[in-house]
Amino acid sequence: MFESNGNDVIADKLKDNLSLKKSPVAIKFVLREEDIPEGIPKIDEKMRHCELVQKASHGDIFYATAEEQMCKGGSAALGLEEPPEKIKTGEFYYGLGRFSSVGSARKTMESIPKVDNIMYALVYAPLEKATFDPDVIVVIANPAQAMILSQALVYTMGGRVEVDFAGIQSICADAVAGPFTRRQPNITLGCSGSRQYADVKDDEVIIGLTGENIGCVVNALENMS
Secondary structure (H helix, E strand, O other): OOOOOOHHHHHHHHHHHHOOOOOOEEEEEEOOHHHOOOOOOEOOOOEOHHHHHHHHHOOOOEEEOHHHEOOHHHHHHOOOOOOOHHHHHOHHHHHOOOOOOHHHHHHHHHHOOOOOOOOOEEEEEEHHHOOOOOOEEEEEEOHHHHHHHHHHHHHOOOOOOOOOOOOOOHHHHHHHHHHHHHOOOEEEOOOHHHHHHOOOOOOOEEEEEEHHHHHHHHHHHHHOO
16 A cells, blocks of 8 residues: 655645646666565566656556666666667767767767666656655646746745756656756756657656755745745
8 A cells, every 4th residue: 555655745736836737756766676665566568768757647656677668878867777889979869860970969978967876777656656755756847837846946045947958868867867966956848759759748848856855845836926
């Protein structure tokens, strides 16, 4: 039986204050197989990380190892395996016509956030059903909702929201690996893969929040006028 651990309250507040249509997705990095939270099954099909996030946003709970990750570039950014050589060198994206040279592609790949440790798996769940403390919470939103969330991020401490993206590896590197490694939230505009395969809509953006300061963000949303 799943226990809320307070995640259901946080999820409800996020959905209510932002008028979200889909559940925020809780993601946990797992270093060893024995650390998989009890009762969570391994997904029984191969999918891209961005598709897995969408699947969890609709209510499913599961974990996925490198074997279940169809997109190897995304899997590598998430620390589940070493990147294929052509991803690392930029040749893959140059071949897709995204860059004018292999050099510019490689420069971009070198600057994309990635998890160095080789993880055993990632656990995915809609936030309201998560029985674990999430490392990252992914929110799929429209620009107006992202604006309100940005205001919540600066409500308490001030400053500005700094975003980092390149239009590739968005839900994997930008929205999950980046917040996990840098301990800072990020907003990304998606990528061709996530829009083609994971049904990210033309009017949607993706926000990656860090698990440890989600309470502060929710409090800000509730106190903002």
